[in-house]
Amino acid sequence: MILDEIKEALIEGNKEKVKSCVRQALDAGLAPSAIINDGLISGMQVIGVRFRNEEIFMPEVLVAANAMQAGMNIVKPLLIGDVEIASKGTVVMGTVKGDLHDIGKNLVIIMLQGSGFNVIDLGVDAAAEKFVEAVKQHRPQVVGLSALLTTTMAQMKRTVEALKQSGVKVMIGGAPITKKFADDIGADGYAPDAVTAVDLTRELLGLG
Amino acid sequence: MSMNADAKQQYQASLNRVLDAIKLKEPDRVPLIPVVEAFPYYYAGLTIQEGMYDYHKAGAALDKFYADFHPDLGWDPVLMYPGKIMELLDMKWFQWPGRGIEDPNSMYQYIEKEYMTEDEYDELLLDPTHFIQSKWIPRSFGALDGLKYLALRDSIWFGFFNTFPVFGRKEVQDSLQTLLKFAEEMNKWYTFLGEYDKKMENEFGVPLAYGAWGYAPFDWLGDTMRGTVPILRDIRERPDKLLAAIERFTPIAVEASINGAKASGRPFVWVWLHKGVDQLMSKEQFGKFYWPSLRQYIQELVDAGLTPFIYVEGSYHKRLEFLREVPKGKVVYDFEDIDMFEAKKVLGDVACIAGNVPNALLSYGTPAEVEEYCKKLIDVCAPGGGFMMDTAAMVDDAKPENMQAMFKVTREYGVYRR
Structure with a gap:
């Protein structure tokens, strides 16, 4: 067939x-x-x-x-x-403020789109306010934050805090990120690679 | 410049320590070779923008670091790339505070794009030099766009009737003027670095870590030409061309590193690995596309009397068996993310290993946690020699007390003999 x-x-x-x-x-x-x-x-x-x-x-x-x-x-x-209609849900993705690296984020986007999610890409150097604005506009179920530098990890914390009120789930990832760091800043999950990010998105959406 | 007897002695002791570790012998203690990038400048309270736009300020900031920390291999201010000079070129794949990055305290960052497209392999293979000059350079540096008009390879016999007149074009002349200006400024910077290197030796007693830099042939093609996603697709879509290009680049990469080391007169060649990590390709693909050319590159450097410091960025858990295939006691593997116990077991009789103290721990952990981590590394990796203490990746914003903890525990706990 x-x-x-x-x-x-x-x-x-x-x-x-x-x-x-x-x-x-x-x-x-x-x-x-x-x-x-x-x-x-x-x-x-x-x-x-x-x-x-x-x-x-x-x-x-x-x-x-x-x-x-x-x-x-x-x-x-x-x-x-x-x-x-054909999408399993919407994910807003971006690299946090001050960080211009996008290889990891783009791999996650490729995998999410491949798995049937609708992805809004905020690009790189995205401030907390930009994520908040995108959540208002696109009503995603999950937001994904990426960072490569230890110096921009602090922006993840800021962004997670800024998104707290909206109730959206936040996952984070990037070379220096650890599960412990994700827990410490109150993120809903941490994914060490692009495929795990898809699993995590499903989990956060209760898709099993 | 003052010649300090203590500094001289310290310099020699540090160098011997490192050389012993490379030869897989036990030195007096575990050498400390942290690759510090932005850390010394943050530590001295200088912004990255200031450091990149005034190299004398960068030097003064580094003085403070060396006055307080005494590594066994150190870096001069080379990693504070000169912003003003790079501005001349209008570089496309690099952004820094002062050019594209707002925060004066942010580290410079690399911007990946395709600077060679998938249909350009044949052109690259026909003549890499011409491709680099007429395509890669103009695409990478806005101010050198005029070089795309040059085709000197067509000058043979009376071909120069056609190829030389192009020097009359304004675009070509502008690019050449830029290069002259660039060379002049760059030579001033090199003079400054040379003076700083003497200061490191004579005042601080710290041997300079590097003689030259290099890249794996696969990364040479993957980092600034094809880009990560495109080159990974090439593995599936045009494997023969990819392999041919890697083969073509291998002697060029070897030549560049040997020339660099010759020019500096120092034998340590730092080789930054990028795209061979566990997550990006299978073991078979690594064995076919990444490792053979890297192995050849390492072998030829060793044959030329040089010591490759293979700076393994990212996760390399599944690559250890390959890494054994190098001359014994001549190579350093400096790891980011790996099981160091396993690395010691597999590589211990072949190569010196280093690295792995997590940067997130240095930025967000406590001195006690750092100390515990380093002690474990020393317990597992130090016996028999062939181990040096280094952070996982280049250090930017570590807490000073955590860096101090790493130094202290290595000095005290990493002692082989008194």
């Missing part, structure tokens, strides 16, 4: 095949939401499981995510109504 073909092509990271299969599926009259959920996202779920089991690694995940993006670019414009 064509949805299985999409899924398999995505797992292989075959971008061109994903694109042609998605077009085929649309021609056959399949609903865009079915292509996303039962083709693309279910393929990325397999990728996530295999990554956790260390059967595959980041290069395979990234080519799969790239293939997913190529498929999404075709289907997304055809979705009727809000795109978030």
Whole structure:
């Protein structure tokens, strides 16, 4: 079946095949939401499981995510109504104020999008107020904060405090961050890598 | 400059300590080789912006650090890169307080982008020098954009009729003027560093840690050319071209490090590792794409009489077996995130190990916690020699009392013989 073909092509990271299969599926009259959920996202779920089991690694995940993006670019414009219909939830992501590093944050975003979450990317050097504003505007369930420098870890504390009233869950990560630091500043969770960040997001959303 | 007999003695004792540890022999005590980045400047109350824009101020701040701390290997103010001089170039992949970063106390930061696209491998492979000059340099430095017009490789026979007139273009001339100005300012800075190096030796008795810097061939391509995500995709999408480019870069990386060490006359080459970490590729991929060229690079440096200090940034739990494949007693592995007990077990008879005191602990922990951590490291790694005390990553904003705790416990508890 064509949805299985999409899924398999995505797992292989075959971008061109994903694109042609998605077009085929649309021609056959399949609903865009079915292509996303039962083709693309279910393929990325397999990728996530295999990554956790260390059967595959980041290069395979990234080519799969790239293939997913190529498929999404075709289907997304055809979705009727809000795109978030096909989303499991919304996550606001950003690197905290004073920190311009974005490699880790971008890997988390790739993995979250691949797992069906809608991600709002605040970029780098994002002040606490910017996160507060984004939470008001986008109503995310989870906010993810990233930092690479020990000097900007203090900004995480500020941002967590600023977000406290909104009730949104906050996860943090980045090279110098530890579980203990996350607990100390009152964050809801800590993820040491991009895949754990997805697991943590699910957990915080009660998705199991 | 005063010649201080105590300093001379201390200098020699420190150097011997380090050399013994590298040779896998027991020195008198565990050497202290913390790679301090912003720490001395924060410690002296200087902002990063001041340090980067007035290198004499940076030197004065470092004086305070060396007056209070006595490491066995030290850094001159080289890590306070000269802001004004770099401004001349309009660097694209670097931001610092004064250029792009608001907070004068923030550390400078590296901005990753694709400075070489996925379809440019053939061009790079055909002629790396031309690619770097006509593409990478103009993309990296706004003020050197004019260099993209130069194609000197086409000058053979009467080719120069076509390639030389381009020096008449204003864009080319502007870029060349910038380079002249840059070279002049840079040489002043180097003179200053050279003077500071003498001061370290003669007044503070601290040997300079570095003779040259280097990078793994994979990182050479991955850090400032392709970028993390693109080069990881290349592993899957164009593995042959990636391998060819790494192979092409390996002798260039070797040459650059050997030339750097020759110019300084000092044998320690610090090699900063980035993209081979556990999280970014499998063991097989590391063994195919990252390690062979790095191993060759290390071997050739050792053959040239140099000592590679492999500064292993990030997590390397699954790479230890590879790291054994180097000449015995000639290499230092300075780790960030690893099980040091395992590292000692696997590498102990081959290479000197160092590092691993967590930076978050130094920033947010207590002296007692630091002391306990360092004691454990000494218990596990010091026996038999081949161990040096260093922090996990370069130190910025550690609490001074925590740095003092690391120094104190190493001096007192890290003693082999009195």
